[in-house]
Amino acid sequence: MEALTEPRHAVVGSEALAALQRPALEASTLPPECYRSEEAYLAEVERIFFKEWICVGRVEDMPQPGDFTSHTIVSEGVIVVRNGEGELRAHLNVCRHRGCELVNGNGSVKAFRCPYHGWMYGLNGELRGAPDFKETLHFDKAEYSLHPIRLEEWNGFVMVNLDDDAAPFHERVSHVTRWGLDKYGVDEQVTTHRWTYDLECNWKTYIENYIEEYHVPWVHSDTLQPLTPMKRHVEFPDLSDQQWDLVVAQSPGLTLSDDGDANFAVSERIQEISPEYLGLPIWMCYPSFGVIPMLDCTLYYSLLPLGPERTELKIGMLLPRDAAEAFAAGDEETCRIAGEYARNVEGFVVEDNAICVQQQRGLRSRKADTGRFCKHEGLAWKFDNWVARTAYAPAANGNGAGNGSVAGH
Amino acid sequence: MSDDLRVADLHGCVAPAAELLYEHSGPQLRGYWPHVEERLLLTSPTPGVGDWDSSYVRFATRRELERSRRDDARTPTPAPFPPASGADADVEPALLHDNPAGRLRALDRAGVAVQLLSPGASLDAALELGVNPAVGVLAAYNRWVRSYCEADPQRLKAVLQVHGGEPQWSAREIRDAFADPAVAAVTIHLPVKVAPDERNFWALWDALEETGLGVLHRPGASARVWRPHQLASYLARTGVLARWGVPIAFAGWPDGWLEPWAEQLAAPAPAAREALAAYAQAGRLLAVTERLDERDEALARLDALAPRAVAWGSGFPFGPLARADALRRAREHDGLQRRALAENPWTYLPAAAPAAPLKTPAAAAGLQ
Known part of the structure; x- marks a missing residue:
């Protein structure tokens, strides 16, 4: 994928970078400019969102041959379609004739026909x-196929990557079995509820919020704190690797019901999980794909930046297949319970959304400056370092070195 | 086989995907296309018959569409092609759609000089669309098959597809395409309510006679009404065969019709039947069959009654192209095989009969 731009100079100055790179309890946070500047945003797009694996949905979104969904990863339109052989494929949503977008939204086709001049794929x-x-x-149709996009199915999630050279997603997350994600039966679950939010905040504010528990007593005092008090949250920096993080709100097991009991089938394999990982495992795969498996349901998150201070957040709730089928069939009791779960999700999600937008407003202040991390924010520190290392370093050709920076002079 | 023995196959098969018909469609069909799409089925390739290697779309009959909706199929509908058992082991991929070079190589290997190409069930299903869209599809097919034959128009021969419900358009299509050296015959799709002796139809017969192209009548092109011997009898009785000197070949039919056909020709009969026998003896009515066994009673009888009335059609790639035993006998004897493989077809295809033998690689290697 061709780069739109290359950062002209280091996005974060060397002093700010050095301050961030110190051990978590000695480090400073990312400078506020990283949350609002166009240059930081473009660097993140080029070096993160055009290079890393992005979750664009679930396999059950496209059950039949010809079913497709379309997505926009920043500026790049992507079609995900189930082909005639029953496999998922991803293509750039761009006609090879004169560049027209082929499809919009979701649907089912037997072939893709460009609405402009009728090229058919x-x-x-x-x-x-x-x-x-x-x-x-000298026109050979074989040379004008849609640009293929890399796609992998993983636990029922559909992951795409715009970078042809990226390491396979499976390899990047091969260690997640260590804390037991594979025991929850996520691949057998089906999405019943979806939420999409257009948030006026930088995407990193949401990720940081997602992986630190420090905010729980304040932001979720009536929702999550009684269920998963901050003191029970444990980070696993040693377990985590360069690509993902895990924080576990430890307990015998959690679900989304009002009374805390599981109402749907619970995977028997959960018994195989080590106790320290049981409860509410909150997993985040960089840059923006999160999974929170519970006893009888799962939440998943996918975020995409829409601009320096705008983010699209998509959340889905998975239920075991039997329950999802009963829900789809309109079974009254199943719908009531699933509705209860969904209401509880919305309860804490709107709290997170609101606080991230509120933080963004503060970050716009001319006086906003770098802050510090406490012991509950080790994973946010790690994530910020990953972003700085991945996106903010000057271009390899040396254009950036010594030319100043957007933040942290 | 003598050097001048040139084998012609009057029934090779193609099955272009709907995407290719769309590509070759005119503005009228493109305008209809959103409606036409409803009649398309996503189709699994059939291995071993020269299909594409990934799914594509084709026209489907109402019955197929209803079945696919009812089954809520999670996989594409299989192509309506017969099993490949008995077909050549080395059928190259995609020669049903867009690999004419692969077909030519197969002809070379088998020692076949010329092959007529006919479409199959998926094109016939388009006739259910109604006359105007169906004409658009047939026109698109004609453009596609002529483009396919461009790989070697002396050896790959297109059978034009025209619509009996639109004789004026059909006549124009025949005259317009005739100059193309690849065009060698015409299939007339006969809707149930159209009689081929009606006055409207005369323009079509005129065009056929004027161009010297024969009719190739095959299953699927005429609903259930016109089986070969019924159509032949009707055309003889209504004077069509007398008025227009158009040869008619019956290709792709299950061989069960040969017995009644031979019976019909042999029966002591009124004048109309005598005329029918005369047309067969003159090679104006041609039974195209995959089997060429002289011990086959019906075939031997037909050959005895009308030695110019039998020709070979392989059904390739759904039937075997190489008939080693038949080729050997054709080479050694002046019998049924020689007539069916290398003599009678040229009566039907006078324009395609070359002055000199074609030097295919097989011929050059002494296989012909």
Whole structure:
């Protein structure tokens, strides 16, 4: 994928970078400019969102051959489609003729036909029909397939990556079995509820909020704190690797019901999980894919930046397949319980959303400055370092070195 | 086989995906396309018959569409192609759609000089669309098949598809395409309510006679009404065969019709039947069959009654292209095989009969 821009100079100055890189309890936070500047945003887009794996949904979103969903990863339109062989494929949502966007939204097709001049593509992206091109010289349809996008299915999630050279997602997250994600039966669950929010905040504020428990007593005093008090949250920096983080609100096991009991089938394999990981494991795969498996349901998060101070947040709730089918069939009791779960999700999600937007407003202040981390924010510190290391370093050609920076002169 | 023995196959098969028909469609069909799409089925490739290697769309009959909706299929509908058992082991991929070079290589290997190409069930299903869209689909097919034959128009021969419900358009299509050296015959799709002796139809017969193209009548092109011997009999009785000197070949039919056909020709009969026998003896009515066994009673009888009335059609790639035993006998004897493989087809395809034998690689290697 061609880069839109290259950072002209280091986004974070060397002093600010050094301050961030100190041990967590000695370090300073990212400078506020990183949460509002166009340059930081563009650097993150180029070096993170065009390079890393992004969750664009679940396999059950496209059950039949020809079913497709379309997505926009910052500026890049992506189609995910189930092909005739039953496999998921991803293509750039751009006609190879003159660049028209092929489809919008979700649906089902037998072939993709460009609305502009009618070029027709098979579900595997191959150009199958190019009307009136017989006379065009040296034109070989085989050279004009839709640009393929890398796609992997993982525990029922659909992951795409715009970078042809990225390491496989499976390899990046191969260690998640250490805390037992594979024991929850997430791959057998089905999405019943979806939420999409357009938030006026930088995407990093939301990720930091997601992986630190320090805010729980204040932001979620009536929702999460009684269930998962901050003191029970344990970070696992040694377990985490460069690509993902885990914090566990320890307890015998949690769910989303009002009374705390599981109402739907619980995977028997949960018994195999070590006790220290039981409860509410909150997992975040960089840059923006989160999974929170519970006894009888799962929440997943996917975030995409829409601008320096705007973020799209998508959340889904998964239930065991039987429950999801009963829900889809309109079973009254299942719908009531699932509705209860969904209401509880909304309860704490709106609290997180509101505080992130509020933080963003504060970060806009001319006097806003770097802050510090406490012992409950070790993973936020780690994440910020990853962002700075990945996105803010000057370009390899040396254009940036010594040319100043947006933040932290 | 003598050097001048040139084998012609009057029934090769193609099955272009709907994407290719769309590509070759005119503005009228493109305008209809959103409606046409409802009649398309996502289709699994059939291995071993020269299909594409990934799914594509094709026209489906109402019955197929209803079945696919009822089954709520999680996989594409299989292509309506017969099993590949008995077909050549080395059928190259995609030659049903867009690999004419692969087909030519298969013809070379088998020692076949010329092959007529006919579409299959998926094109016939488009006739359920109604006359105007169906004409658009047939026109698109004609453009596509001529483009396919461009790989070697002396050897790959297109059978134009025209619509009996639109004789004027059909006549124009025949005259317009005739100059193309690849065009060798015409299939007339006969809707149930159209009689081929009606006055409207005359323009079509005129165009056929004027261009010298024969009719190739195959299953699926005429609903259930016109089985070969019924159509032949009707055309003889209504004077169509007398008025227009158009040869008619019956290709792709299950061989069960040969017995009644031979019976019909042999029966002591009124004048109309005598005329029918005369047309067969003159090679104007041609039974195209995959089997060429002289011990086959019906075939031997037909050959005895009308030695110019039998030709070979392989059904390739759904049937075997190489008939080693038949080729050997054709080479050694002046019998049924020689007539069916290398003589009678040229009566039907006079324009395609070359002055000199074609030097295919097989011929050059002494296989012909």
